[in-house]
Amino acid sequence: MPKTVQIRDIDDEVYAGLLRRAAEEGVTVPELLRREAAKLAARPSIAEWLRRTGRRPSEVTTEQVLRNLDEWRGEWPDAGR
Structure with missing residues (x-):
């Protein structure tokens, strides 16, 4: 039987990245996360x-x-400067 998972407190930047990735793949954010x-x-x-x-x-x-x-590697060429 399928289960539901909820993720709270996702940063705006992270969610924006998920939206971008999902759009690139032509799926929704939940589908992307499911995959x-x-x-x-x-x-x-x-x-x-x-x-x-x-x-x-x-x-x-x-x-x-x-x-x-x-x-x-030895000493860096500019190590003595």
């Missing part, structure tokens, strides 16, 4: 995807990645 909700519900969560693929979350932190990139 997007169906896509979202069909996608696995990241945790589910990791379980299904047998992958583990990375233990490498963002800080470690950025530090390594900085080391690999």
